[in-house]
Amino acid sequence: xxxxxxxxxxxxxxxxAGLARSRETGIFxxxxxxxxxxxxxxxDFLFSADGWRNLLLNPSIVAVVxxxxxxxxxxxxxxxxxxxxxxxTAYLVGSLFLxxxxxxxxxxxxIGVVFGGLLGAVNGALVAFGRVPAxxxxxxxxxxxxGINVWWTxxxxxxxxxxxxxxxxxxxxxxxTIPVLTILAVVILVVVAWYMANxxxxxxxxxxxxDPDAAELYGLAKTRRVLMAFVASGAASGLAGVLYxxxxxxxxxQVGDGFELxxxxxxxxxxxxxxxxxxxVLGAVFGAYLLLTINSALPVLxxxxxxQRAVVGVLILGAIVLDRVLAQRQSRRxxxxxxxx
Amino acid sequence: xxTLTSGSPDTERSYAEYGRPAWxxxxxxxxxxxxxxxxxVVIAASLRVPKFATPVTLGYLLFDITPLLFIALAMAPxxxxxxxxxxxxxxxxxTSxxxxxxxxxxLPIPVAIVLALVVGAIGGAANGLLVTRVGLPALAVTIxxxxxxxxxxxxxxxxxxxxxxxxxxxxxxxxxxxxxGIPVVVILFVVLLAxxxxxxxxxxxxxxxxAIGLSKDAASFSGVHVNRTRLVLFILSGLMSxxxxxxxxxxxxxxxxxxxxxxxxxxxxxxxxxxxxxxxGRGALHGVVAGVLLIGVxxxxxxxxNVTSDVxxxxxxxxxxxxVIAGSVVSWAQSRRVRPAAAxxxxx
Numbered sequence: 001x002x003x004x005x006x007x008x009x010x011x012x013x014x015x016x017a018g019l020a021r022s023r024e025t026g027i028f029x030x031x032x033x034x035x036x037x038x039x040x041x042x043x044d045f046l047f048s049a050d051g052w053r054n055l056l057l058n059p060s061i062v063a064v065v066x067x068x069x070x071x072x073x074x075x076x077x078x079x080x081x082x083x084x085x086x087x088x089t090a091y092l093v094g095s096l097f098l099x100x101x102x103x104x105x106x107x108x109x110x111i112g113v114v115f116g117g118l119l120g121a122v123n124g125a126l127v128a129f130g131r132v133p134a135x136x137x138x139x140x141x142x143x144x145x146x147g148i149n150v151w152w153t154x155x156x157x158x159x160x161x162x163x164x165x166x167x168x169x170x171x172x173x174x175x176x177t178i179p180v181l182t183i184l185a186v187v188i189l190v191v192v193a194w195y196m197a198n199x200x201x202x203x204x205x206x207x208x209x210x211d212p213d214a215a216e217l218y219g220l221a222k223t224r225r226v227l228m229a230f231v232a233s234g235a236a237s238g239l240a241g242v243l244y245x246x247x248x249x250x251x252x253x254q255v256g257d258g259f260e261l262x263x264x265x266x267x268x269x270x271x272x273x274x275x276x277x278x279x280x281v282l283g284a285v286f287g288a289y290l291l292l293t294i295n296s297a298l299p300v301l302x303x304x305x306x307x308q309r310a311v312v313g314v315l316i317l318g319a320i321v322l323d324r325v326l327a328q329r330q331s332r333r334x335x336x337x338x339x340x341x
Numbered sequence: 342x343x344t345l346t347s348g349s350p351d352t353e354r355s356y357a358e359y360g361r362p363a364w365x366x367x368x369x370x371x372x373x374x375x376x377x378x379x380x381x382v383v384i385a386a387s388l389r390v391p392k393f394a395t396p397v398t399l400g401y402l403l404f405d406i407t408p409l410l411f412i413a414l415a416m417a418p419x420x421x422x423x424x425x426x427x428x429x430x431x432x433x434x435x436t437s438x439x440x441x442x443x444x445x446x447x448l449p450i451p452v453a454i455v456l457a458l459v460v461g462a463i464g465g466a467a468n469g470l471l472v473t474r475v476g477l478p479a480l481a482v483t484i485x486x487x488x489x490x491x492x493x494x495x496x497x498x499x500x501x502x503x504x505x506x507x508x509x510x511x512x513x514x515x516x517x518x519x520x521x522g523i524p525v526v527v528i529l530f531v532v533l534l535a536x537x538x539x540x541x542x543x544x545x546x547x548x549x550x551x552a553i554g555l556s557k558d559a560a561s562f563s564g565v566h567v568n569r570t571r572l573v574l575f576i577l578s579g580l581m582s583x584x585x586x587x588x589x590x591x592x593x594x595x596x597x598x599x600x601x602x603x604x605x606x607x608x609x610x611x612x613x614x615x616x617x618x619x620x621x622g623r624g625a626l627h628g629v630v631a632g633v634l635l636i637g638v639x640x641x642x643x644x645x646x647n648v649t650s651d652v653x654x655x656x657x658x659x660x661x662x663x664x665v666i667a668g669s670v671v672s673w674a675q676s677r678r679v680r681p682a683a684a685x686x687x688x689x
Contacts, residue, residue, distance in 0.1 A: 078480070132665040133619040135425075135480070139606055140665075143658030151652060264484060274481040306598070307496040313489025317471070320481045 023271030023279075023323075027286040031293060038297040045300055053179055059292035060185040061240050061247065063285045065259055066266040067192050068120075068236030070284035073267050074196070075229045076209040076276025077127060077134035082237040082263055084145035085119045086256030089241025091149055094158030094251040097167070105167050109242055116238015117231045119145060124230030128223045134230075142260065153253035160249030171247035181243050185285075188236070193281050205229060209276030265312060266291050269319040291315070371616030371668060372628030379635045386642035393642055396522025403524050404515075404592065406637035408433060408585035408601065410530055410630065412608045413615075414537045415581035417629045419574045420612055421541075422553040423621025424472060424479035426575065429582040430604035431490035432464050434597075436586025438494045441503030441596020450510045450591075457583045464490055465579020469572035487605065495598035503596040514591040526588065533581075538626050546570065554621030610661045611636050619665070635660075 035055070039046040046052060065082050072079045089112050096103055096111065119141075126137045160168055173180045196202035204225050208215040216222050240259075245251055264274075270287030272279030291312060299305045387394040412429050419426050436457040443453030464486065471482045516525045541547040549570050552560035561567045585604075590596045615632025617624030640653045 126662060126666065130666045130669050132669050136609075136613055136619050136665050137662055139609060139613075140658040140661035142606065143610070143654045143661070145658075147652065147655030147658060150649075151655065261484065261488065265488065268481055268484070274478050304496070304499070306499045307492060309488050310492025310496050313485050313487070313492050316485035316488060317482070320477050320485065321471070321475060324475055324477055 024283045024286055027270055027283060027290055031286060031290045034290070034293055034297050038300050041302075042300050045297070049177075052177065053174065054296065055293065056182045057179040057247070058296065059289045060179070060182045061243050062259065062262050062266060062292060063185050063288040064188060064236050064240045064243065065263040066270075066284040066288040067189060067281045068233035069263040070267045070270070070272045070279060070281045071192070071196070071205060072134070072229045072233045073264070073272050073274060074209045074276060074279060075205045075226055076212060077226060077229060078138065078264065078274070079120075079123060079230060079233045080135065080138040080260045080264075081119070081123060081141040081145055082233060083256040083259035084142050084149065085116050085234055085237035086241045086244060086259050087254065088119065088145050088149045089116050089238040090245045090251045090255040091153055091158070091253070093242050093245045094162065097163045098158060101164065105164070105170070108167065109239070112238045112242035113235045114238070116241065117235035120231045120234015120237070121227065123234065124227035127230065128226040146257075150253045156252070158251045163245070163249065167246055168249055171243075171249070181247060184243070188239070189281060189285050192232075196281055201225075201228075206277055209278075211277070262288070262291060265316050269315055271319070271323065273323060274320070287319075370625075370628075372625050372631065375615055375628050375631045375635060375664075379631050379638065382635065382638055382642070386638060390642050390645050393645055396517075396520065398522075398641065398645070400517050400522035400524060402637055402641045403527055405641070406633055407524070407526055407530065407588055407592075408604065409608055409611060409633045409637070411533070411581045411585045411588070412578070412604070413612050413629050413633050414533060414626070415574070415578040416608050416612050417615070417617050417624055417626060418537070418541055418547075418550050419479075419578050420609075420617050420619065421550050421621055421624045422571055422574060423557075424571060424574070425483065425609070426465075426468060426479065426578045427483040427605045427609075428464070428468060428486040428490055429578060429585075429608060430601045430606075431487045431494065432461060432579055432582035433586040433589055433601035433604055434599060435464070435490045435494040436461050436583040437590040437596045437600045438498050438503075438598055440506075440587055440590040442497065444506050444590075444596070445503045450507045454587055457587050458580060461579040461581075461583025461586070462576050463579070465576040465582075466572070468579070469575030472575065473568035473572050491598070491602070494600075498596065498598045500598075503590075504594055506591055506594060511591050511594060514588065534626065534630065541626060550574070551622055554618075554623070607636070607657075610657055614661055614664050616668075618668075 035046060044051050046055065065086065069079055069082060092115055093108055093112055096108055123134070123138055123141055126132065126141075127134045130137070170180055175183060196205065204215070204220050207218070207220060208222055208225050212222060237256075237259075241256065244255060266288035267279070267284040268274055268287070269290060270279065270283030270285070272284055272287075294311055294315070295305075295308050298308055298311065303311075392398055412433070416426060416429065439457045439460050440450075440453045443456060444450065468479070468483055468486055471477050472479045514524075514526060517523060518525060518528075539547075541550060549560060549565035549567075552563060552565050553567050553570060557567050585601070589600050593600075611632040612624075612629050613619060613632075614635065615624070615630070616628035636657060639656060643653050643656075
């Protein structure tokens with residue numbers, strides 16, 4: 001260990017090479033390929049007003065959930081309860097409009113995010129203080145939150161007519177042809193991506209995910225970070241619940257059912273390793289867009305949409321096998337470099 | 342670590358003194374706590390819930406939880422090695438579709454059963470090979486195959502369902518033993534339970550499963566075939582899911598692509614409730630069976646008093662969280678209590 005080569009900051013050329021090899025670029029190219037292939041088959045997929053809007057809009061709700069999920073997975077945990085949090089928040093938002101028709105829309109957003117964050121804090125507190133695996137805790141809260149939702153909602157349904165137009169317009173409004181909800185998702189992505197890449201706090205998530213024991217020995221506040229990751233995931237899911245209500249206008253007790261697998265799938269496809277410590281939120285968002293774009297592309301390409309889930313499965317498996325192969329090649333290269341030095 | 346390697350009579354005697362006596366080890370275990378809870382719930386339900394303690398209710402209760410019981414038997418050893426199999430629910434759906442397609446093309450049911458078991462074994466082997474040969478985490482692999490197997494099941498049948506099956510077989514699956522109300526399939530379950538108990542608790546292979554869960558490296562150095570064992574367990578998990586899929590098709594008279602959606606979460610909840618550690622390395626089948634029964638009894642009793650299924654899922658979730666938290670608190674308390682006593686042993 002005495003002859004560790006001194007690494008200097010990479011130059012522009014090395015950075016470009018790194019960018020070309022990065023997972024995010026690969027996923028982005030795959031996404032572009034799917035869109036191009038589908039558009040060649042049916043130009044409306046991209047070039048009609050509806051096609052363009054749906055392409056950007058539909059995945060943005062799952063993308064927001066995937067951002068939070070990525071932070072949790074990077075810290076070597078997993079949050080299975082996100083779908084139930086989305087559902088519970090969506091119903092809360094609907095009920096707020098029923099009870100207080102005059103409630104200002106920004107306040108609803110704040111309430112949704114805070115409520116989701118509180119549910120996330122329940123998960124985080126149980127995981128961080130109870131020292132029990134996140135999978136079990138969030139599996140439990142997946143049931144519990146959904147159960148509370150069904151108990152509260154019953155077979156009721158809140159319809160678009162119960163909500164103010166100003167709120168529902170958010171789901172359809174566009175700015176320079178880009179849907180407002182997508183812009184919102186991008187803003188969150190930029191903020192979280194910057195935080196994770198450049199701040200001390202963000203890097204601590206990676207340190208804890210790479211090696212929790214080493215991170216603790218080093219003096220990082222593991223408990224607080226894990227708690228924060230779950231609060232972030234809950235808040236993101238809460239926001240997604242608000243967005244869902246604005247986008248679709250109807251809320252029943254099954255909103256967000258199955259989001260957990262889509263969000264985890266998106267993160268894994270986007271290069272966030274399930275064992276923690278690596279990946280980016282940008283990758284997770286690209287993963288979400290790839291997953292949902294393929295879903296809407298399949299029928300256009302003539303594949304019955306019954307096969308969508310099989311394709312999703314193959315994608316997830318392909319992504320993790322690819323990750324593994326790349327990681328092995330990387331470690332072999334590092335070994336060779338070290339023995340050469 | 343204590344210095345017990347010398348093996349002198351002195352150290353052995355002191356080790357026995359510090360260990361708890363066998364009756365306490367058996368009586369004060371996670372498994373016994375769940376069994377006690379199960380007994381309390383059964384007694385309470387029999388006293389308070391009308392029509393609960395009848396053969397008819399008992400029969401329907403067992404019919405309902407049979408798929409859970411089958412899969413939990415295989416899920417427990419998988420989780421004891423520290424792996425997990427999230428694809429079981431999808432495999433149940435896929436194999437029920439296989440049985441349905443065979444029945445629709447007029448193949449005899451025994452052929453359908455064999456085919457479904459083969460599909461289950463192949464699916465389990467695919468999971469196992471990706472985990473052991475490629476070296477991927479079981480959680481990620483089985484999230485992928487959860488989507489894949491479900492996708493194939495839905496892709497094969499679309500929105501249609503097969504509802505025509507050989508009468509003789511559906512009658513057999515729905516049959517009860519005399520007037521006891523106990524389904525005939527329970528006999529198959531008891532045989533399988535005996536086989537799994539033997540495998541897990543009374544063979545070197547079974548000890549290897551626990552060893553793998555405690556430390557893969559240590560197990561490997563002690564001569565346990567780590568990857569072969571894990572592969573075998575994934576195949577068993579696929580086979581038991583196939584069995585549950587066959588049962589699903591024949592008992593509900595319906596083969597659909599979306600059969601048993603979300604069953605994996607119920608199975609894992611029951612297994613964890615039954616005392617299997619999610620970190621791997623500990624668990625026992627009597628606890629697992631009690632865990633499944635507890636969930637089944639609770640849902641049935643609440644259903645009879647017209648409490649809807651959502652409350653059952655709140656209770657399931659809360660039980661799951663409480664059971665792991667309780668385990669964590671107990672081991673924390675034990676570590677505080679044992680540490681001062683164990684200290685002299687360390688210095689000896």
